[in-house]
Amino acid sequence: MAISRDEVLHVARLARLALTEDEVDRLTTELGAILEAVGVVAELDLVDVPPTEHPLDVVNVWGEDEPHESLPLDDVFANAPAREGDLFRVPPTV
Amino acid sequence: MAPVVDTLRLTAEDAIGLVQRGDVSAGELHAAYLEAIEERDGELHAYLRTVEEADGASIPIALKDVISTRGVETTAGSRILEGYVPVFDATVAARCRAAGLTLLGKTNTDEFAMGSSTENSAWGPSRNPWDPALVPGGSGGGTAAAVSAGLAPWGLGSDTGGSIKQPSALCGNVGLRPTYGSVSRFGVVAFASSLDQIGPVAKTVRDVALLYSIIAGRDRCDSTTVELPEEVRLPEDERVDGLRIGVPRQLADLDAIEPGVRAAFERSLELAEELGAELGECDLPLSYRYGMPCYYLVAPAEASSNLARYDGVRYGLRTEADTYDGMVERTRDDGFGPEPKRRIMLGTYALSAGYYEAFYGQAQKVRTLLIREHREALEPFDVIATPTSPAVAFPIGDKAADPLAMYACDLLTIPSCLAGLPGLSIPCGLSDGLPVGLQLLGPQFGENTLFRLGHALERALGFDTVPERLR
Numbered sequence: 001m002a003i004s005r006d007e008v009l010h011v012a013r014l015a016r017l018a019l020t021e022d023e024v025d026r027l028t029t030e031l032g033a034i035l036e037a038v039g040v041v042a043e044l045d046l047v048d049v050p051p052t053e054h055p056l057d058v059v060n061v062w063g064e065d066e067p068h069e070s071l072p073l074d075d076v077f078a079n080a081p082a083r084e085g086d087l088f089r090v091p092p093t094v
Numbered sequence: 095m096a097p098v099v100d101t102l103r104l105t106a107e108d109a110i111g112l113v114q115r116g117d118v119s120a121g122e123l124h125a126a127y128l129e130a131i132e133e134r135d136g137e138l139h140a141y142l143r144t145v146e147e148a149d150g151a152s153i154p155i156a157l158k159d160v161i162s163t164r165g166v167e168t169t170a171g172s173r174i175l176e177g178y179v180p181v182f183d184a185t186v187a188a189r190c191r192a193a194g195l196t197l198l199g200k201t202n203t204d205e206f207a208m209g210s211s212t213e214n215s216a217w218g219p220s221r222n223p224w225d226p227a228l229v230p231g232g233s234g235g236g237t238a239a240a241v242s243a244g245l246a247p248w249g250l251g252s253d254t255g256g257s258i259k260q261p262s263a264l265c266g267n268v269g270l271r272p273t274y275g276s277v278s279r280f281g282v283v284a285f286a287s288s289l290d291q292i293g294p295v296a297k298t299v300r301d302v303a304l305l306y307s308i309i310a311g312r313d314r315c316d317s318t319t320v321e322l323p324e325e326v327r328l329p330e331d332e333r334v335d336g337l338r339i340g341v342p343r344q345l346a347d348l349d350a351i352e353p354g355v356r357a358a359f360e361r362s363l364e365l366a367e368e369l370g371a372e373l374g375e376c377d378l379p380l381s382y383r384y385g386m387p388c389y390y391l392v393a394p395a396e397a398s399s400n401l402a403r404y405d406g407v408r409y410g411l412r413t414e415a416d417t418y419d420g421m422v423e424r425t426r427d428d429g430f431g432p433e434p435k436r437r438i439m440l441g442t443y444a445l446s447a448g449y450y451e452a453f454y455g456q457a458q459k460v461r462t463l464l465i466r467e468h469r470e471a472l473e474p475f476d477v478i479a480t481p482t483s484p485a486v487a488f489p490i491g492d493k494a495a496d497p498l499a500m501y502a503c504d505l506l507t508i509p510s511c512l513a514g515l516p517g518l519s520i521p522c523g524l525s526d527g528l529p530v531g532l533q534l535l536g537p538q539f540g541e542n543t544l545f546r547l548g549h550a551l552e553r554a555l556g557f558d559t560v561p562e563r564l565r
Binding site: 003007008010011012014015016017018019020023027030031033034035037038039040041042044046049050051052054055056058061063071075076078079080081082088090091092093094 | 177178179181182273274275288289314317318320383384386387388390391398402405406407408409410411412414415416417418419420421422423424426427430435436438439440442443446452453455456457458459460461462463465497498501512513514538
């Protein structure tokens with residue numbers, strides 16, 4: 001179950017990781033080995049088995065729709081790398 | 095002159111007694127632990143940071159650094175959260191505070207709780223109090239090392255595939271991974287949400303039960319939580335007459351289990367029989383063949399989604415760039431260490447178009463089989479017993495370059511995590527002078543039974559939780 005270098009680059013784009021060349025090389029090797037190990041799940045015939053949706057057999061719990069206080073804005077922005085007024089400042093998107 | 099408190103042997107229960115009788119104040123006890131940390135943590139690196147002032151009227155507690163603590167930096171062992179100071183408490187932290195517990199500090203963890211040795215912490219590894227050349231286990235190695243070295247009477251960890259139980263086994267103390275849904279994860283840095291649980295680590299089963307009673311129960315901020323169907327009972331019985339223990343037949347064929355671990359495990363089973371338990375065999379064949387592969391698809395897939403939030407916008411590290419996309423991608427490359435990157439990549443791959451059904455979809459079906467297998471195995475038994483870790487603590491650096499060797503550490507802890515079941519690890523002996531953990535697994539919400547058996551065994555075993563070199 002090898003994974004190609006191109007696939008690693010494609011997955012890195014999906015995962016929004018700007019990997020270095022060295023990282024791409026290392027991950028190509030490592031992910032290949034890991035995928036081979038986890039790939040054994042393919043040997044089971046599970047056509048009639050439902051996927052797990054929740055580890056417990058529980059029914060939905062409904063809560064009352066009660067309004068609560070939100071965090072003060074200064075708290076919300078307390079850890080922000082960049083703030084402008086009541087907005088998070090980011091570089092241009094285009 | 096403050097009274098001298100020797101923190102090395104002090105259990106949480108005894109510490110509470112000291113404070114309630116007025117023998118020491120909460121502040122003096124807190125200070126005694128800080129002194130012990132000052133003395134011994136330079137070598138062990140169990141703590142990432144400590145809190146100077148006692149902020150409660152009871153005894154101290156150590157919290158793993160994935161648990162948000164208002165006003166106290168919380169990094170999850172990652173550079174991407176360096177300097178992050180939560181503006182609210184995790185529910186478990188708030189419940190500890192409400193019980194009067196004083197926050198002693200934040201303990202080291204593998205980055206985002208991903209690992210079995212704490213070597214993946216961006217802030218350097220913790221060391222095992224029994225032998226500082228060895229790992230304390232992980233991801234919760236910091237909490238486990240702190241409890242064993244008398245640097246905290248008890249602490250909280252988080253467990254996705256063994257991060258509470260395995261470090262407790264390797265450091266020789268007691269750790270509980272509770273039933274999925276019994277403890278709130280609100281405010282805890284998420285790794286794999288269908289698996290993550292918070293649980294206690296302490297020197298005794300009674301301490302673990304007591305701390306579990308403080309943190310467990312429904313929280314409106316975590317919709318997976320429920321009220322416990324029965325109250326937590328602090329165990330007292332010396333005997334366990336009639337308790338039925340199943341031992342998986344497949345353990346005999348697992349070469350990964352070291353002979354010394356097997357010997358200590360078998361001695362503890364004999365002891366359980368002497369205490370009145372009835373032993374029998376059960377079967378978990380799929381669990382040991384497919385548990386690890388299933389886990390390393392489900393957990394990374396969920397992690398890749400959970401860790402998408404670290405984008406340099408609202409909190410945490412930001413690496414500046416000319417465009418938004420460049421900023422996000424560079425921030426994530428700079429901020430995440432090798433293990434989170436591996437798991438994000440693995441998880442993203444397993445969820446991507448073309449591979450979803452073969453990997454993630456298939457793993458979720460395997461998980462259904464493992465849940466069924468555990469349910470059937472537990473039907474004639476109250477408890478299933480296995481070693482916690484197939485091996486004792488290993489040297490720092492030994493597995494660091496081989497992800498699959500590291501993943502194999504959790505062979506025995508993973509399957510029941512996938513099944514949502516509670517597991518208690520208690521120290522059951524030594525192998526080459528290093529602690530061996532006994533894992534007791536029960537049905538959902540079967541914690542009281544685990545406490546009862548764990549307590550009776552703990553008394554009968556008489557294991558000294560203080561590392562030999564510190565006695």
